[in-house]
Amino acid sequence: MKRIVLTLLVCICIQFAFAQKNTPVVIATYNIRYNNPGDSLNAWSHRKENVKALIRFHEFDIFGTQEGLIDQMNGISEMEAYARTGHGRDDGKEAGEHSAIFYKKDRFKLIESGDFWLSETPEKPGKGWDAKCCNRICSWGKFQDIQTKKIFYFFSVHFDHQGIVARKESGKLMVKKIQEIAKNAPVICVGDFNSTPETEQIQAMQTILNDSYKVTQDPPYGPVGTFNAFKFDAPMKHRIDYIFVSKGIKVLKYGVLTDAKDQRYPSDHQPVMIKAVINYPNLI
Numbered sequence: 298m299k300r301i302v303l304t305l306l307v308c309i310c311i312q313f314a315f316a317q318k319n320t321p322v323v324i325a326t327y328n329i330r331y332n333n334p335g336d337s338l339n340a341w342s343h344r345k346e347n348v349k350a351l352i353r354f355h356e357f358d359i360f361g362t363q364e365g366l367i368d369q370m371n372g373i374s375e376m377e378a379y380a381r382t383g384h385g386r387d388d389g390k391e392a393g394e395h396s397a398i399f400y401k402k403d404r405f406k407l408i409e410s411g412d413f414w415l416s417e418t419p420e421k422p423g424k425g426w427d428a429k430c431c432n433r434i435c436s437w438g439k440f441q442d443i444q445t446k447k448i449f450y451f452f453s454v455h456f457d458h459q460g461i462v463a464r465k466e467s468g469k470l471m472v473k474k475i476q477e478i479a480k481n482a483p484v485i486c487v488g489d490f491n492s493t494p495e496t497e498q499i500q501a502m503q504t505i506l507n508d509s510y511k512v513t514q515d516p517p518y519g520p521v522g523t524f525n526a527f528k529f530d531a532p533m534k535h536r537i538d539y540i541f542v543s544k545g546i547k548v549l550k551y552g553v554l555t556d557a558k559d560q561r562y563p564s565d566h567q568p569v570m571i572k573a574v575i576n577y578p579n580l581i
Contacts, residue, residue, distance in 0.1 A: 320444050321549060321572045322404075325360035326453070326487035326538055327352075328566035329373075331394055332366050339527045339561065345372050347563040351556050352376065352399075355570060359400040359440070361453025361487040363566075367391045373399060382410040383436030383453065389422055396436045396453040396488065408448070409439040413474055415456065415467040425467065427460035433467065435488075437478060447575045450479040454488035456498070464491060468498025472505055483575050486541040489566065493535055506541035509548045509571045518552035523567045529560045538569050547574045 329348055332341035352360070353376065362373070367385065374381060379399045387393030389412060400407070415433035416425030422432050435454035441447070452475060457463040468490075475484055486506060492498050494508070502508075510517055522533030533553075542548060550572040556563065 319574050319576075320442075321574050322442070323356055323358045323570065323572055324485055324487070324540060325352075325355070325357045325568050325570040326363075326489070326540055327360060327568040328363040328455070328489040328538060328564060329365050329369060330564045330566070331364040332369050336527070339565070341369055341372070343561075344563050345369070347556075347558050347561075349373060349376055351554070351563055351568065354556075355554065355568075357399075357570070358404050359398065359451060359485075360568075361436075361451070362395065362397050362399065363453070363455040363489045364394045365397060366394060370395055370397055378402065380407070382407055382438045384412050384434070386414070386432040386434035387422060393432065394434075394455070396434050396455050398436055398438050398451055398453050400438075400440065400451075404443055406441045406443055407438050408441055410437065411478070412436045415454070415463065415470060419470060419474065425457070425460075426463040428457040428463040429459055430457070433457050433463070435471065435474070439479075439482075442575065445575065447483070449483040449485060449575055450475075452484065452486040452488075454486070454490070456489065456491045458491045464496070464498050465501075468492075468501035472501055475505060483543040483546055484541075485543075485546070485573075487539065487569075489538050491537055493537060499539070502539075502541050507544055507546075507548070509540040509542055509551050509573070510536070512542075513548045513551035513571065515550045518550070519555055520553050520567070523553055523569060525562050525565055525567060527562060527565045529557065529562065533567070538566055540569055540571050542571075542573060545576050547576055549573060
């Protein structure tokens with residue numbers, strides 16, 4: 298009898314350990330639209346609580362943001378379950394838009410982090426190539442999943458919306474920097490790439506990472522497009538926001554979320570969300 302009980306306990310422990318190693322992660326990317334008072338009823342003061350409510354309801358574990366100014370970063374940080382990493386694009390501190398990463402403090406440990414700029418001089422703030430409007434930044438972090446003990450890298454980025462050369466060169470730079478920083482570790486790269494799937498820069502990303510839209514086990518959920526321009530009836534045919542993952546990361550579900558309140562979207566982009574399992578061995 299004791300032997301049977303012991304065997305059952307061993308089996309339960311093995312099953313529990315296996316389940317822990319394969320715990321899915323809810324990953325998202327969300328361009329939250331910068332705080333522009335000229336947006337009237339779509340200004341941040343009217344959207345902030347809806348953005349936070351969406352994040353809470355869908356239980357994002359880790360997500361990248363784009364366009365947020367420091368007051369918006371602090372607003373999202375009011376959700377005490379999350380910590381963040383990433384700096385402002387204008388001075389590498391707090392000035393300008395951020396591509397910050399938010400993560401659940403009880404699920405992930407931040408081991409290392411950094412930023413680089415999408416330009417010919419990625420180590421310092423500046424515009425790149427034919428970009429005329431703005432500096433563009435990528436923020437990254439090296440994380441350990443506390444539950445599974447898996448190590449992975451997470452990148453959040455925002456490509457230029459005007460410069461054609463800037464977008465192409467940014468794709469090449471992202472491939473180079475991901476390989477340089479993460480080496481052989483698993484990678485999740487999210488962001489607003491301001492680029493549709495057939496473009497050279499999106500094809501470049503797929504030389505090292507999978508487009509989660511293409512490899513999800515369940516069929517993609519929601520519209521194809523990810524930009525709504527604050528129009529509730531927008532056709533949303535163009536996919537410009539992406540979640541790329543290493544080939545060893547299993548994507549279980551993919552969705553473009555269309556949550557709205559009173560026929561108003563929380564941002565001019567839809568958040569993109571996946572549920573995934575990181576199957577890589579631990580790499581430290």
